[in-house]
Amino acid sequence: MVHPGTVLAQIDQQFPQSLARLFELLRFPTVATDPKHGADCQNATGWLVEQLGGMGFRTELRNTTGQPVVIGRYEPEGGGTHAPHILFYGHYDVQPADPVELWDSQPFEPQIRKGKDGKDSIFARGASDDKGQLMTFLEASRNWLSVHGSLPFRLTVLIEGDEEGDSTHLERFLKENAREFEVDAAFICDTGLWDDKTPAIETRLRGCIGDEVTITGPRIDLHSGYYGGPAANPIKVLSRILAAIHDSRGRVTIPGFYDGVKPIPPAVRRQWEKLKFPARRFLADVGLSVPAGEQGYSVLEQIWARPTAEVNGIYGGYRGPGSKTVLPAEATAKLTFRLVEGQNPKKVRKAFRAFVKSKLPRDCKARFVDGGGDSTGISVGEDTPWIKAARAALKDEWGRAPHLIGGGGSIPVVEMFKKFLKVDSLLVGFSRDSDSIHSPNEKYDVECYHKGIRSWARIIAQLAERE
Amino acid sequence: MVHPGTVLAQIDQQFPQSLARLFELLRFPTVATDPKHGADCQNATGWLVEQLGGMGFRTELRNTTGQPVVIGRYEPEGGGTHAPHILFYGHYDVQPADPVELWDSQPFEPQIRKGKDGKDSIFARGASDDKGQLMTFLEASRNWLSVHGSLPFRLTVLIEGDEEGDSTHLERFLKENAREFEVDAAFICDTGLWDDKTPAIETRLRGCIGDEVTITGPRIDLHSGYYGGPAANPIKVLSRILAAIHDSRGRVTIPGFYDGVKPIPPAVRRQWEKLKFPARRFLADVGLSVPAGEQGYSVLEQIWARPTAEVNGIYGGYRGPGSKTVLPAEATAKLTFRLVEGQNPKKVRKAFRAFVKSKLPRDCKARFVDGGGDSTGISVGEDTPWIKAARAALKDEWGRAPHLIGGGGSIPVVEMFKKFLKVDSLLVGFSRDSDSIHSPNEKYDVECYHKGIRSWARIIAQLAERE
Numbered sequence: 001m002v003h004p005g006t007v008l009a010q011i012d013q014q015f016p017q018s019l020a021r022l023f024e025l026l027r028f029p030t031v032a033t034d035p036k037h038g039a040d041c042q043n044a045t046g047w048l049v050e051q052l053g054g055m056g057f058r059t060e061l062r063n064t065t066g067q068p069v070v071i072g073r074y075e076p077e078g079g080g081t082h083a084p085h086i087l088f089y090g091h092y093d094v095q096p097a098d099p100v101e102l103w104d105s106q107p108f109e110p111q112i113r114k115g116k117d118g119k120d121s122i123f124a125r126g127a128s129d130d131k132g133q134l135m136t137f138l139e140a141s142r143n144w145l146s147v148h149g150s151l152p153f154r155l156t157v158l159i160e161g162d163e164e165g166d167s168t169h170l171e172r173f174l175k176e177n178a179r180e181f182e183v184d185a186a187f188i189c190d191t192g193l194w195d196d197k198t199p200a201i202e203t204r205l206r207g208c209i210g211d212e213v214t215i216t217g218p219r220i221d222l223h224s225g226y227y228g229g230p231a232a233n234p235i236k237v238l239s240r241i242l243a244a245i246h247d248s249r250g251r252v253t254i255p256g257f258y259d260g261v262k263p264i265p266p267a268v269r270r271q272w273e274k275l276k277f278p279a280r281r282f283l284a285d286v287g288l289s290v291p292a293g294e295q296g297y298s299v300l301e302q303i304w305a306r307p308t309a310e311v312n313g314i315y316g317g318y319r320g321p322g323s324k325t326v327l328p329a330e331a332t333a334k335l336t337f338r339l340v341e342g343q344n345p346k347k348v349r350k351a352f353r354a355f356v357k358s359k360l361p362r363d364c365k366a367r368f369v370d371g372g373g374d375s376t377g378i379s380v381g382e383d384t385p386w387i388k389a390a391r392a393a394l395k396d397e398w399g400r401a402p403h404l405i406g407g408g409g410s411i412p413v414v415e416m417f418k419k420f421l422k423v424d425s426l427l428v429g430f431s432r433d434s435d436s437i438h439s440p441n442e443k444y445d446v447e448c449y450h451k452g453i454r455s456w457a458r459i460i461a462q463l464a465e466r467e
Numbered sequence: 468m469v470h471p472g473t474v475l476a477q478i479d480q481q482f483p484q485s486l487a488r489l490f491e492l493l494r495f496p497t498v499a500t501d502p503k504h505g506a507d508c509q510n511a512t513g514w515l516v517e518q519l520g521g522m523g524f525r526t527e528l529r530n531t532t533g534q535p536v537v538i539g540r541y542e543p544e545g546g547g548t549h550a551p552h553i554l555f556y557g558h559y560d561v562q563p564a565d566p567v568e569l570w571d572s573q574p575f576e577p578q579i580r581k582g583k584d585g586k587d588s589i590f591a592r593g594a595s596d597d598k599g600q601l602m603t604f605l606e607a608s609r610n611w612l613s614v615h616g617s618l619p620f621r622l623t624v625l626i627e628g629d630e631e632g633d634s635t636h637l638e639r640f641l642k643e644n645a646r647e648f649e650v651d652a653a654f655i656c657d658t659g660l661w662d663d664k665t666p667a668i669e670t671r672l673r674g675c676i677g678d679e680v681t682i683t684g685p686r687i688d689l690h691s692g693y694y695g696g697p698a699a700n701p702i703k704v705l706s707r708i709l710a711a712i713h714d715s716r717g718r719v720t721i722p723g724f725y726d727g728v729k730p731i732p733p734a735v736r737r738q739w740e741k742l743k744f745p746a747r748r749f750l751a752d753v754g755l756s757v758p759a760g761e762q763g764y765s766v767l768e769q770i771w772a773r774p775t776a777e778v779n780g781i782y783g784g785y786r787g788p789g790s791k792t793v794l795p796a797e798a799t800a801k802l803t804f805r806l807v808e809g810q811n812p813k814k815v816r817k818a819f820r821a822f823v824k825s826k827l828p829r830d831c832k833a834r835f836v837d838g839g840g841d842s843t844g845i846s847v848g849e850d851t852p853w854i855k856a857a858r859a860a861l862k863d864e865w866g867r868a869p870h871l872i873g874g875g876g877s878i879p880v881v882e883m884f885k886k887f888l889k890v891d892s893l894l895v896g897f898s899r900d901s902d903s904i905h906s907p908n909e910k911y912d913v914e915c916y917h918k919g920i921r922s923w924a925r926i927i928a929q930l931a932e933r934e
């Protein structure tokens with residue numbers, strides 16, 4: 001049996017070096033969407049290549065249609081062809097630091113100081129999203145290798161630089177190079193803890209598909225005095241269609257929308273009930289008090305396990321100050337549908353368009369623009385060796401069993417790994433709600449970084465044991 | 468009996484002079500909304516004062532908060548204190564001529580040439596709206612006076628310079644100086660013929676009131692993945708409210724909306740049926756084929772005699788290119804209500820606001836902004852001496868009885884005369900649909916100008932007879 005004790009002791013002892021390396025990475029202002037940071041992104045990839053090379057990995061810097069991706073390949077002694085092959089994913093790009101004046105320290109000069117809750121935290125753009133998190137895995141691997149000389153699996157590390165731009169460049173790269181990544185599972189460290197003391201594994205994610213509809217009526221804008229009454233008004237028609245999407249119980253009425261959606265298994269519902277999710281506080285934080293979604297489902301279920309139809313934007317007619325007596329020639333709405341496992345995104349878009357057309361009065365037409373998205377909902381089986389290993393390891397490290405949770409949003413790479421590499425992802429992460437990712441004063445708690453490294457070491461130990 | 472024959476003969480004989488005077492007026496580029504035409508407006512008012520003075524009127528140029536108004540007062544020989552007092556209204560300001568490059572001749576250098584239909588037309592900005600029309604009345608009065616020496620009524624001519632800016636400055640002026648205008652009726656020459664050969668008198672106008680509603684929900688914009696489902700979406704709520712304003716038969720469902728609305732008298736319905744309004748072509752011209760208003764009413768009735776609720780503009784959430792997965796914190800719609808006689812504008816606004824509030828789910832609020840308008844619908848009795856005189860006179864001049872018609876829009880001065888001077892307006896005009904008012908190549912047919920002058924002379928004769 002592989003006991004992680006020695007590795008954990010070394011992680012504790014070497015933690016100042018782990019911190020120092022994270023600080024080095026945080027100093028690169030890798031705002032990939034801003035062309036003036038091109039050299040910074042290059043320097044960061046150079047640094048990552050050097051780190052992975054130093055750990056004995058075969059490294060590559062690969063061009064994409066966006067920022068380059070860093071690849072590090074590790075094979076156990078003797079080739080380990082029977083060992084499972086793990087893909088570890090992270091991203092070195094970060095959100096812009098604006099507005100810089102709201103930061104208490106420079107966003108690319110990391111600093112440890114106490115946060116509002118009295119905890120020692122690393123303040124820097126990217127501290128939590130995703131540099132601190134990706135480093136937990138790399139530092140765990142580094143320490144494991146230095147103690148044991150070999151990892152219990154083949155490992156490909158893939159660190160991209162366009163995640164904040166929705167990973168579209170990585171998508172093309174993966175599509176074209178899928179055969180280089182014949183892996184058994186993907187590990188991703190870009191999610192959070194359940195609460196301060198309880199770890200979490202995300203096993204469900206909603207997919208997403210967008211669509212835009214423009215209702216056209218009269219050939220031109222009309223005067224509401226001369227035509228008001230007999231002339232069809234596209235804003236009225238659009239409103240009627242949007243109003244008809246949900247019934248009085250919050251259920252989507254589009255025929256075929258729920259095709260393939262499975263009921264939430266009773267065991268899962270019970271498990272989620274036990275989480276005692278503070279739904280009231282969750283809503284109160286954003287000024288709401290009543291769940292507005294499908295009746296018969298808890299707030300958590302509405303977010304994690306039920307699909308939605310949402311209008312994200314609407315416009316038509318006069319939008320300036322004051323009033324204008326116009327009957328507009330057209331009106332537009334942008335929608336996204338959050339999807340769960342079993343729903344086919346393209347079929348949902350088709351069903352929406354058919355629904356719109358079925359509601360059109362004579363004299364009105366509908367024009368559609370593909371709103372992107374196109375990702376399916378995902379639910380990962382909870383009995384994979386990876387999840388079993390993570391559950392045991394996280395419990396040992398945190399003293400509490402991790403919650404298996406869902407997520408209402410989409411993580412595009414999870415969908416890509418499923419689509420192009422045909423593998424499920426293990427989503428484990430250590431960020432806290434208080435980390436202010438995408439905001440000024442982003443931070444990552446020192447404890448999260450430290451226990452994050454230890455958590456991955458324990459997961460590696462669990463996998464070694466199961467080998 | 469006062470036979471108009473002599474006056475008509477003189478009008479025909481003096482027509483070249485009448486044309487020349489109109490050309491002089493058309494040469495002033497009186498674009499009142501453009502500060503660089505300030506002097507042109509002044510020069511035009513000077514010219515008008517001179518013309519009215521030359522006809523023996525007591526003239527005044529009065530300041531308003533906008534352009535000055537020209538006033539000319541005429542009293543019959545001996546004071547004529549028992550004679551009725553008529554207010555004649557017109558406006559000397561015109562729409563901007565842009566885009567000038569689309570004109571076939573200079574907009575402020577009037578030119579007579581044949582239009583598309585082969586008719587001799589006067590091409591110039593303001594030819595029809597309203598310089599040519601107001602001159603029909605002034606030239607008729609001039610010729611009458613030169614033949615008979617005296618008009619059969621007291622007359623106050625009021626020519627304003629801010630009509631294209633909605634007459635708001637005139638409104639203030641009338642409100643403050645109403646006692647100077649103790650008149651029995653207002654004559655306005657700013658409307659059109661029914662068709663090429665048939666004159667018309669407008670006896671109904673719709674009023675208008677505007678309102679703007681903003682629905683607010685969450686305190687901030689939310690992520691549609693993390694909150695989609697349980698969070699209230701203001702666009703959805705607004706759509707539901709707008710969709711509920713009309714029932715399936717096109718009737719407005721706002722409680723109290725129809726308070727005070729009288730049914731269309733059967734005689735009026737029959738009269739309108741006889742007009743054989745080409746409803747199909749009217750709609751087809753703007754790309755429509757089916758009347759979308761209240762069922763049970765013809766297109767003409769929907770426009771002339773029924774109130775409406777129209778959404779003029781809507782906006783909320785993301786309106787840029789592509790898609791953004793946001794649940795917006797608010798959404799706004801701008802509405803106007805066209806009103807008919809009997810409806811109280813302020814009560815309609817209040818009823819709308821109560822309707823919106825009654826439809827709000829918990830967690831959503833509504834905020835309103837007064838959208839202006841605030842004019843009542845107007846219907847003029849068809850048996851006033853003025854309308855009787857105009858009916859007879861127009862029939863004599865055009866060989867066809869004039870149609871008594873409605874108008875779907877509002878004419879602010881008609882409402883002001885009703886409100887501040889407590890008088891009804893006689894709306895007679897000679898413009899044609901082909902006159903391109905507000906557009907390049909505005910024109911007024913020579914025939915319309917000539918027969919317009921003759922028509923007013925006949926109306927004066929009718930009034931003289933009835934004295």
